[in-house]
Amino acid sequence: MLRGEERPPGPFFRPEFWRSPLRGPWLTSVFGIVLLVGIPIVAVTGLVSYAAYNPRLPGNDITPERGLFGFYLFDWPTSPIWLYRLTQGVHVILGLTLLPVLLAKLWSVIPKLFAWPPATSAAQMLERASLLLLVGGAVFQFVTGILNIQLFYVFPFSFYPAHLYGAWVFLAALVAHVVIKLPTAVTALRSRSLRRELRTPLRDTRPEPPDPHGLVSPAPAPATVSRRGLLAFVGGGSLAMFGLSVGQTLDGPLRRTALLAPHGRDYGPGPNDFQVNKTAASVGIVPAETGSGWRLTLVGARRMQLSREDLLALPLRTYRLPIACVEGWSTEQAWTGVRLADLARLCGATGDGGVYVRSLQRGGVFSHASLSAGQTTDPRSLLALRVNGADLSLDHGFPARIMVPNAPGVHNTKWVRELDFRPAS
Numbered sequence: 001m002l003r004g005e006e007r008p009p010g011p012f013f014r015p016e017f018w019r020s021p022l023r024g025p026w027l028t029s030v031f032g033i034v035l036l037v038g039i040p041i042v043a044v045t046g047l048v049s050y051a052a053y054n055p056r057l058p059g060n061d062i063t064p065e066r067g068l069f070g071f072y073l074f075d076w077p078t079s080p081i082w083l084y085r086l087t088q089g090v091h092v093i094l095g096l097t098l099l100p101v102l103l104a105k106l107w108s109v110i111p112k113l114f115a116w117p118p119a120t121s122a123a124q125m126l127e128r129a130s131l132l133l134l135v136g137g138a139v140f141q142f143v144t145g146i147l148n149i150q151l152f153y154v155f156p157f158s159f160y161p162a163h164l165y166g167a168w169v170f171l172a173a174l175v176a177h178v179v180i181k182l183p184t185a186v187t188a189l190r191s192r193s194l195r196r197e198l199r200t201p202l203r204d205t206r207p208e209p210p211d212p213h214g215l216v217s218p219a220p221a222p223a224t225v226s227r228r229g230l231l232a233f234v235g236g237g238s239l240a241m242f243g244l245s246v247g248q249t250l251d252g253p254l255r256r257t258a259l260l261a262p263h264g265r266d267y268g269p270g271p272n273d274f275q276v277n278k279t280a281a282s283v284g285i286v287p288a289e290t291g292s293g294w295r296l297t298l299v300g301a302r303r304m305q306l307s308r309e310d311l312l313a314l315p316l317r318t319y320r321l322p323i324a325c326v327e328g329w330s331t332e333q334a335w336t337g338v339r340l341a342d343l344a345r346l347c348g349a350t351g352d353g354g355v356y357v358r359s360l361q362r363g364g365v366f367s368h369a370s371l372s373a374g375q376t377t378d379p380r381s382l383l384a385l386r387v388n389g390a391d392l393s394l395d396h397g398f399p400a401r402i403m404v405p406n407a408p409g410v411h412n413t414k415w416v417r418e419l420d421f422r423p424a425s
């Protein structure tokens with residue numbers, strides 16, 4: 001084991017370098033307890049989102065090696081129709097809201113990153129290794145999540161498996177961390193009264209008493225901000241993150257407040273004026289393929305082709321259904337189209353085996369999707385042709401798109417070319 005005198009050169013490894021008088025177990029525990037309440041909600045809604053993809057159906061999963069990580073998967077329901085809208089909205093918006101708290105917590109413990117010697121016992125070494133996974137995992141999950149909702153795919157791997165496996169690494173480290181630190185945190189939280197801190201101005205702000213964990217600076221500088229000032233700064237940051245992103249889940253005028261939400265704000269003409277995830281042009285759909293030559297292929301006991309006119313002549317239904325994107329935004333619109341169950345019957349299938357949907361779009365995860373039996377036979381599940389009384393715009397999936405109640409947006413395939421009804425097994 002290295003001795004203290006042999007610590008690496010540079011100022012960071014000297015404890016006296018870290019002089020903020022606000023760092024200490026109480027402050028760290030306040031941030032910690034907020035994260036301890038918030039992060040499990042983000043984690044559970046995230047794991048729920050994985051289940052919502054119905055990854056056990058053919059073609060839906062891009063983590064076929066998930067093994068035991070899929071232990072909790074269940075058939076994603078079609079009711080209530082707003083459930084995915086809620087869980088995924090909470091996942092993304094709460095995640096964004098917690099970001100300032102996470103950063104504040106990391107700031108509060110940063111001297112420990114440079115503690116020297118790194119460990120004085122085997123147990124401590126193990127604990128510090130778990131911290132590496134904890135901090136690395138947290139940063140990885142927040143960074144990949146935020147880059148993904150900004151559609152900024154700069155990382156050299158696929159988001160979906162990375163964020164899923166990253167979650168399990170992070171959660172395992174988090175459980176270890178909570179088990180190890182909870183008693184310390186409880187003691188620390190009891191050491192000061194939050195109410196008193198909120199009344200303490202800058203001139204009365206003093207460091208926490210020296211602590212065995214080394215969070216309190218051994219050479220604190222005079223305070224330049226009070227504890228309540230710091231808490232207000234972090235809380236204000238969280239409030240701003242929340243306030244500037246929650247609008248993307250609301251329909252109506254408040255939607256414009258979502259300044260942090262990605263995508264443009266001008267979505268399309270008239271009744272089609274709502275959020276577009278990917279435009280037709282951006283994925284290589286050209287008007288020639290979607291014009292009068294377009295045919296929908298149905299595969300069941302027999303194979304048949306229908307034009308858009310043929311479809312419009314079938315019984316049409318209208319339902320208000322949300323699009324709820326995995327990226328957190330959502331919107332409810334009135335969709336008109338033919339029931340998937342009716343289309344199944346037309347080609348001699350029941351829908352009880354589910355359906356495999358193929359898009360005109362070539363390649364990638366959006367070119368196909370499997371819907372479960374429950375999703376296929378729900379009377380509100382449509383091959384939508386119109387929205388809000390107008391023909392679908394090209395960007396919203398003209399000539400026809402899937403709309404399934406409570407499905408993640410990604411399964412509402414646009415520019416559908418084929419419905420392959422699997423036989424019931």
Ligand SMILES: Nc1nc2c(c(=O)[nH]1)N[C@H]1C(S)=C(S)[C@@H](COP(=O)(O)O)O[C@H]1N2
Binds near residue numbers: 277395412413
């Ligand atoms: N063919 C195809 N279908 C698609 C997509 C796509 O990129 N290509 N995006 C999906 C995603 S992720 C969402 S959230 C919804 C968005 O539908 P909208 O663009 O009409 O709002 O369409 C889904 N259907």
Ligand SMILES: [Mo]
Binds near residue numbers: 277324325
């Ligand atoms: Mo999406």
